[in-house]
Amino acid sequence: MIEIEGITKRYEETTVVDDVSMVIEPRTLCVIVGTSGSGKTTLLRMINRLVEPTAGVIRLDGNDNRSLPGYELRRSIGYAIQGHGLFPHRTVAQNIATVPVLLGWDKARIKARVDELMTLYQLDPDAYGPRYPHELSGGQQQRVGVARALAAEPNVLLMDEPFGALDPIIRNKAQEDLLAIQKRFGTTIILVTHDMEEAVHMGDKIAVMDAGKLVQYAKPAEILAKPASAFVETLVGASEKPFRLLSLGRVRDAVEKGTAEGEAIPGDASQRDALAELLWSGRPALPVKGEDGKPLGRVTVDGLVKRAARPA
C-alpha cells in the first residue's frame, strides 16, 4: 500500500506538485494522467525519493519512505524512466542485471532472471543479450528499460510513459504482459501515461493531474461517467466516452438469451470489440462462446448501445 499524504513540491516560487493526497491499494495498478508539465513525473519521483518533497509524507506499507537511505529504498522499487535511460556502455543483459547486481545476487540467478525477462519481452537472450543499447530499435530499447525495472522482482513498480515508443501491436502485447506480471507477482504499479485509452484499459484507478493538483482519483468507469471537472471531461474526450465505457466491460457480462448466425465471439472479448464487429458486419446480433467453446447466448447492438449510455 502506498499512502501519499499532503505531498507538495516547490521549485523556488513555482509549485509543481500541490498538496496531493491519495492511497494506492496493494496489488493494484494506478494510472496517472494529465497534460504535459502537470507534475506527473515529479509526483512519481517523490515516491522513490529521486525528488525530495517540500512538504508531506509518503508511506510504503506503513513505513515512511525516508526511514531507509535513498539508494536502498530505490533498489526495492522498480523504476522505468521516461525515455528508457539505458546505460549506453553496458550490454542489454548488463543493463537488465543492474539492480540484481547491486543487491548481490549470485551469477546463475542473475542470468536466469535476465534470460527469463528477455524471453518474456521477445528478445532472444543469445542474440540481443550481448548487444549495446544503440544497436536496438527504439521499441526494443523501451522494452529493455521495462525489463530492467522488473529485474529484481520489486513489490512496487513506477513506470513513466513506458509504452510511448511502441507500435500499437507491441504496445498491446506489452500492456497485457504487464497486467499478467502484476497478477502473478501481486506488484503494485503506478504508471504515468498520456494515452487515455491505456489509462482506461490498464488502471484499477486513474489519477488525473492538472497544474500540480490531483483533480480526480477514481475508478475508470467513474472517471468516464462523472468527470469531476471540465478539464477531466476534455481529457477523457467527450466523443470517445461511450466507447471507452464499453471497453471496460466483457462480452460475457452483456450476454442475452437467444442465438445468432455467424462466427461466435469469445466471452472475454471487450464489449467495445463486440460492438465494432456488429457495426462492421451490419448484423443485429452475434453468438457468444465460452472459454470451452460452448455457446453462452448472444450480444445485440441494442443491448450494447444501452450499456454505452451515461450511467445513472
Next chain:
Amino acid sequence: MKAWLPSLLRLLLVVLLVAFVTNPGWFEPLLKPLTENGAPAIYNQGSLLTLTLLHLRTVLIATVAATLVAVALAILVTRPAGAEFLPLSRSLVNIGQTFPPVAVLALAVPAVGFGEKPTLIALFLYGLLPIFENALTGLTTLPANVIEAARGAGMTGWQRLTKVELPLSAPIILGGIRLSVVISLATATIGSTVAAKTLGEVIIAGLLSNNLAFVLQGGLIVAALAVLIYDGLSAIERYTARRMGRETE
C-alpha cells in the same frame, strides 16, 4: 584511399623507429651528408635507445601523475559538495599553463636541484590543464536521464561515479590525456637543459656542435613517438566511443 594503407604506414614507422634506436649505425649513410668536417653522423655520447626509454619514462610518470590529479580534481568539483571550488580549480590549472616551461624549470631547479625532477614538475603542470578540462567536459555533459536511471536503480554516489559517470566520460578524458602526452613528449626535450636524460640531449648536442644530423635524429625520434602514441590513443578513444554508439569526429 585503401583501408589498409594507414595501418601499413604505421607499421612501417614502428619498424623504422625500432631499427633506428636499436641499430642507429645502419642509418649512418643517410645522415652523413648533413655533417661537416667529418663530424659523427650518429649521436655518440650515449645510447639512443636508453635516451628514448628515459624520455618515455619521464613522460609516462608525468602523465600518470597529471591524469590522477586532474581527474580527481574534476571529480571533486563536479560533486555537489565541491561545486564551489570549480572556479578556483579552473584558474589554478590555467595558471599552470600560462607559465612557460622554461620558467618552471628555472624556478624548480633551485628548489629540487638539477636532473629529472624539475622536468617532471614542468611536464606535470603542463599536462594538467588539457586532462582537467576534458574530464570536466566529460563529467558535466553526461546524458541526464542515464544518470537519473543510475540513481533510480539505487546506485550510491560512488557506484554512479565508477560504474556510469567515469566509463561514459572515458573517451573524452582519453582525448585530454592524448593531448597532454603529445605536449609532454615535445616539452620533455627542454628538460635536457637542466640535465634530465631525455632525447633533448641529442638535439642540444647537435645545436652546440653545429651538427644538423644530431638535431634531426633527435627531432625525428620525438616526432615519430608523438605520432604513434597519438594514433594509438585515438584508436582506443574511438573504440570506447563506438561501443557506446557515439559518433566520433
